[in-house]
Amino acid sequence: MPRSQRNLLTVCLMIATLMQALDSTIANVALPYMMGNLSATFDQVTWVLTSYVVAAAIMTAPVGWMAARYGRKNLFVVSLIGFTVTSMMCGAAQSLNQIVIFRLLQGMCGAALVPLSQSTMLDIFPIQQRGAAMAIWGMGVMVGPILGPTLGGYLTDMYSWRWVFYVNLPFGVVAVAGLLVLMPKAPLKPDLRFDWLGFGVLALGIGALQLMLDRGQTLDWFNSREIIVEAVLAGLGFYLFLVHLFTAPKPFIPPAIFRDLNFSMTMLMMFAVGMVLLASSALLAPYLQNLSGYPVEDAGLLMAPRGVGSMIAMMIAGRILNRVDPRKLMGLGLVFLTWSLYAMSTWAPDVSARELVAVTMVQGAGLGLVFIPLQIVGFATLSAAMRTDGTALLSLVRNVGSAIGISITSFMLTSGQQTEHARLAEVATPFNRLLHGPSPLAHLLNPTTTHGAELLNSMIDQQASIIAYNTDFRLMMLAAVLPLVLLFIMRRPASHNAPKEAHVME
Secondary structure, three states, X not given: OOHHXXXXXXXXXXXXXXXXXXXXXXXXXXXXXXXXXXXXXXXXXXXXXXXXXXXXXXXXXXXXXXXXXXXXXXXXXXXXXXXXXXXXXHHHXXXXXXXXXXXXXXXXXXXXXXXXXXXXXXXXXXXXXXXXXXXXXXXXXXXXXXXXXXXXXXXXXXXXXXXHHHOHHHHHHHHHHHHHHHOOOOOXXXXXXXXHHHHHHHHHHHHHXXXXXXXXXXXXXXXXXXXXXXXXXXXXXXXXXXXXXXXXXXXXXXXXXXXXXXXXXXXXXXXXXXXXXXXXXXXXXXXHHHHOOOOHHHHHHHHHHHHHHHHHHHHHHHHHOOXXXXXXXXXXXXXXXHHHHHHHOOOOOOOOHHHHHHHHHHHHHHHHHHHHHHHHHHHXXXXXXXXXXXXXXXXXXXXXXXXXXXXXXXXXXXXXXXXXXXXXXXXXXXXXXXXXXXXXXXXXXXXXXXXXXXXXXXXXXXXXXXXXXXXXHHHHHHHHHOOHHHHOOOOOOOOOOOOOOOOOOO
């Protein structure tokens, strides 16, 4: 493929990747506006997020089969057209039921965009340039979810929440036109049969797990019958899928893909990266607004250096991967990530903007140094025939890891705030002599007066929240440390300076 054509195709692939990545978080800040416009409660309007995430997670798994059966180009173009059209339908929705259905369809169409763009870039770039190619692709995947809330807040504030979805139209049209003209056609396999049983039980497991994680905090977890049913269905679905995977003659995910050691370790590390990627961002935004007192606009700007750090690290990693063992870069990235989360676990609400920017930039750099070499190691020994399946599986485990990470940290934050509030309140009683006496402070905080009790409770709330946030950041620090063990199991890929391999579109 000529270089100019490859560069233009890369732009179109990146547009598709960025559209899907942005839409995973861009609607978050628009939820309060949707509630009023669609006459919905907060619990009801969260289905706008849940429907998209569940549909995208379920439809990611069969992307490899669909690409082989219908052709990668055909699937890509149809998915992108569907994603653009359903985005417009979401923006035009007039009721809660409509927008939930349209978001469900949008998630189904968008599931294929990220794995197809990655597998296409792995094919059109020679092995010597894959590090740089994955750095470009990774910027869309990593930076998209980080910048999504900032862009969503701007569009909602300047126009309306509907523009969160309408903004996809011009980019979708450009990307579709580019793919139709530039992307090579792939051979079709019309006789390839679909493994409906395997897909059905996997969809059951993923869907039930996503619903359980998304609604668990609202329904008080296993005190709710719904959550218990969803947990049982998730366990049953995954168990039946594993049994089917290793016993069926032709499952839609080839079992041979799990025999590749590097790819299996890559899946585990991608799961851990997914846990930290969105969970740390989801914690930082309310920390800055609720505890540090930053306005929404300033909080968004203070989170931007995280994305800048990721982009810089990805560009550096892409350039030096040919000369450095990618496992060393991943190790350095995990060290950066661990240090940044440890630093965040020591923060108080009065943390300076300079320290905040420095720590979040290091955190972004750590994610970037892990993400790009991980793609190279994971696909270094995987056969070209299984690339699309591999990219789909990595997208799946990253999404599931993100959902689990957000769910665990949200639960730990809420329970931690309650626990610490109860512990601190034990000493804030009328029997505490420090809260009595002639001093103005003791008079102000006297729990026997209405004003003193309210002020004291407010102070306890704040201190309990600080401790709970710090505990959450330490928990994520452990999630960043544990993958270091996987680096000793991974094998170093062959030199990238080897002769160019033949590139074929599946």
